Amino acid sequence: MKPQIQEQSLDFFKKLPQLGNVPFSAQNSDHLKNLLPPNATEAKLFARLRARILDLGFPGPKAEFFSQLPPTLKPDLTLWLKTPQISSSLLEESKQTLLKQVKSLLPQSVLVYTSDQFYEIEPLAEQKIIEQIQAESNVLHLCQKLQSLFSIHIIIPPDTSLPNCAINWHSLCSFPFHVYMWLGKNSQTNWSLEYHSQVDTSRLCGMSLWAEPHAQVNLEVSHLSSTGVDWNHFSFVLKEGSAVTLTGYSEGSQFSHQSLSATLAEPEARLEVKWANLLTGSHKSFLGVHVHHQVPHTHSYQEFRSIAAGQSKLGLDLALGVYPQAAQISARQTIHNLLIGEQVQAQVKPQLMIFSDDVQCSHGATTGQLDADQLFYLESRGLSPAEATALLTESFLAPLFENSSASWKTHLQNRIHKQLEII
Amino acid sequence: MLYIENLNAGIDQPILKNLNLKVNPGEVHAIMGPNGAGKSTLSKVLAGHPSVKVFSGKVDFKGEDLLSLPPHIRAHKGVFLSFQYPTEVPGVNNAEFLRLCYNTKQKAQGGIELDPLDFDELLDSKMALLKMDLKYKERNLNEGFSGGEKKRNEILQMALLEPSLGILDETDSGLDIDALRIVAQGINALRNPERSLILITHYQRLLNYIEPDFVHVLHQGKIIHTGDKSLALDLEEKGYDRWSQE
Numbered sequence: 001m002k003p004q005i006q007e008q009s010l011d012f013f014k015k016l017p018q019l020g021n022v023p024f025s026a027q028n029s030d031h032l033k034n035l036l037p038p039n040a041t042e043a044k045l046f047a048r049l050r051a052r053i054l055d056l057g058f059p060g061p062k063a064e065f066f067s068q069l070p071p072t073l074k075p076d077l078t079l080w081l082k083t084p085q086i087s088s089s090l091l092e093e094s095k096q097t098l099l100k101q102v103k104s105l106l107p108q109s110v111l112v113y114t115s116d117q118f119y120e121i122e123p124l125a126e127q128k129i130i131e132q133i134q135a136e137s138n139v140l141h142l143c144q145k146l147q148s149l150f151s152i153h154i155i156i157p158p159d160t161s162l163p164n165c166a167i168n169w170h171s172l173c174s175f176p177f178h179v180y181m182w183l184g185k186n187s188q189t190n191w192s193l194e195y196h197s198q199v200d201t202s203r204l205c206g207m208s209l210w211a212e213p214h215a216q217v218n219l220e221v222s223h224l225s226s227t228g229v230d231w232n233h234f235s236f237v238l239k240e241g242s243a244v245t246l247t248g249y250s251e252g253s254q255f256s257h258q259s260l261s262a263t264l265a266e267p268e269a270r271l272e273v274k275w276a277n278l279l280t281g282s283h284k285s286f287l288g289v290h291v292h293h294q295v296p297h298t299h300s301y302q303e304f305r306s307i308a309a310g311q312s313k314l315g316l317d318l319a320l321g322v323y324p325q326a327a328q329i330s331a332r333q334t335i336h337n338l339l340i341g342e343q344v345q346a347q348v349k350p351q352l353m354i355f356s357d358d359v360q361c362s363h364g365a366t367t368g369q370l371d372a373d374q375l376f377y378l379e380s381r382g383l384s385p386a387e388a389t390a391l392l393t394e395s396f397l398a399p400l401f402e403n404s405s406a407s408w409k410t411h412l413q414n415r416i417h418k419q420l421e422i423i
Numbered sequence: 424m425l426y427i428e429n430l431n432a433g434i435d436q437p438i439l440k441n442l443n444l445k446v447n448p449g450e451v452h453a454i455m456g457p458n459g460a461g462k463s464t465l466s467k468v469l470a471g472h473p474s475v476k477v478f479s480g481k482v483d484f485k486g487e488d489l490l491s492l493p494p495h496i497r498a499h500k501g502v503f504l505s506f507q508y509p510t511e512v513p514g515v516n517n518a519e520f521l522r523l524c525y526n527t528k529q530k531a532q533g534g535i536e537l538d539p540l541d542f543d544e545l546l547d548s549k550m551a552l553l554k555m556d557l558k559y560k561e562r563n564l565n566e567g568f569s570g571g572e573k574k575r576n577e578i579l580q581m582a583l584l585e586p587s588l589g590i591l592d593e594t595d596s597g598l599d600i601d602a603l604r605i606v607a608q609g610i611n612a613l614r615n616p617e618r619s620l621i622l623i624t625h626y627q628r629l630l631n632y633i634e635p636d637f638v639h640v641l642h643q644g645k646i647i648h649t650g651d652k653s654l655a656l657d658l659e660e661k662g663y664d665r666w667s668q669e
Contacts, residue, residue, distance in 0.1 A: 382524050382528045382531065
């Protein structure tokens with residue numbers, strides 16, 4: 001099946017450069033809405049790639065694959081994205097390499113698949129990318145520029161339902177990657193976001209999400225292991241009656257820094273975060289979460305479960321802020337850490353900062369080792385110590401994924417098994 | 424099948440003191456005794472609990488030195504302990520756990536491993552034997568089970584794993600009259616000339632349903648008296664005081 005280009009979508013994408021590098025903030029919401037085409041509710045979804053992020057031999061599904069699927073199995077949207085192999089430790093070296101790689105990428109195209117059409121996205125001009133890279137003299141700034149270059153803007157129009165979407169991001173280089181997602185009023189969607197990293201250099205990726213009134217989104221995010229430095233940031237803004245569920249799984253890396261800043265900006269906004277960390281070897285992981293209850297009648301639930309083995313180090317800094325005017329909110333924060341081995345370290349810092357009366361807030365944290373009685377019970381039934389340990393660690397994480405999709409559960413089980421083999 | 428010779432074992436110091444016991448294939452031995460006599464310590468030694476230290480003595484199981492084997496290998500060889508207090512394991516599905524145990528043992532013994540569908544049929548038949556509600560397949564392992572359901576689940580595991588030696592540590596505790604009868608029927612259904620059972624109990628009532636070949640009195644870490652099932656009736660009537668005074 002040859003990819004088709006839909007006229008109306010191309011018109012839409014041509015408008016998007018108006019966005020430029022618009023920073024993510026509440027003030028930009030209207031600007032984004034104005035970019036929606038008149039028939040947005042029928043279009044279901046429009047995505048934009050502002051740079052060439054290409055599939056270089058990655059065995060992801062192609063058009064033919066989707067065309068063979070029965071309609072019930074076709075995803076609403078799946079983006080298979082992979083960067084080229086680029087090593088960049090020094091600025092000049094990385095700039096030269098980047099230039100070379102970008103040039104080799106440009107002739108290729110990216111397909112965005114929806115239930116109805118394939119969309120081929122027009123690339124940015126090659127010269128523009130080259131100019132941006134050449135003009136930069138600072139590594140951090142270069143990363144920031146690349147992050148804005150390598151980003152996806154996803155707009156879910158109002159009253160739209162997209163239950164089955166995914167992004168697979170395979171990073172073989174240090175290109176930063178960011179997803180901007182705007183959820184229109186009363187929209188409903190589920191997204192699986194998978195970030196693979198296989199480089200010794202740094203990785204910067206994240207997501208900025210905006211939930212308009214009564215929008216609902218379920219995000220399943222996995223950060224898979226890397227030998228380099230990971231820097232991931234999520235930023236959420238929730239408006240009236242919206243609900244965001246984030247279920248995450250991270251395998252850590254040589255150094256992993258993950259952060260989430262969520263603002264419950266209007267009444268009846270509801271946030272649920274369930275996050276699992278599985279650290280092995282000499283991984284170091286830091287997770288910082290700040291949830292802001294800015295107004296009354298907002299609700300948040302956070303549960304974090306971490307397994308640390310080997311010589312890994314884990315840090316959790318979880319802050320919950322209830323603003324002075326935010327009465328009658330409910331918030332719960334739960335942390336469970338399982339330490340395997342004598343040389344692991346975990347530092348947990350739960351914080352409740354409450355500046356309002358008449359609120360329901362609670363938190364709890366536990367840190368411990370595998371239960372010796374449970375281990376013996378399983379071994380007495382014929383499981384080896386390694387099998388028993390694997391089963392118990394898997395069961396430790398299981399409560400986080402009870403309500404997750406079957407495919408996500410299977411995916412995670414496979415990943416966890418793989419990681420437990422290392423333990 | 425099982426030959427225990429001069430066994431001294433305990434946590435910090437011997438609780439079992441020069442204990443001797445011989446169990447032949449197909450025999451059912453009941454071990455009774457007052458609190459603190461060492462009954463549960465004996466069951467833990469045989470299953471390989473890491474908290475119990477063996478100071479001296481030998482345990483021979485089907486010609487092998489049982490004490491040299493780790494717990495999971497003992498299970499593969501045919502030793503099964505039904506726990507007095509079965510451990511709850513949240514997050515582990517009961518049916519999946521049972522299939523994992525079954526297939527692990529089959530693999531170790533060169534048997535045929537079952538896929539989920541075939542195992543489900545086998546599991547249903549064993550649960551019917553114990554009149555267990557099929558909803559317990561979908562529950563997490565022992566989590567939130569009543570005392571009686573935990574004990575039934577233990578016997579269900581024994582029925583699936585088909586051990587050569589079953590050690591039932593106070594299986595009757597926590598069971599109401601009907602549950603006791605059903606569990607006992609299940610245990611009796613598992614009796615055969617190749618399978619031996621050690622029943623550890625405080626009360627004679629279990630032995631009304633499961634007729635033992637021998638009843639032993641364990642007192643202060645030693646078997647001080649052995650008889651037939653009439654000994655259990657005698658103990659029920661007169662208690663253990665006579666030995667405490669000796």
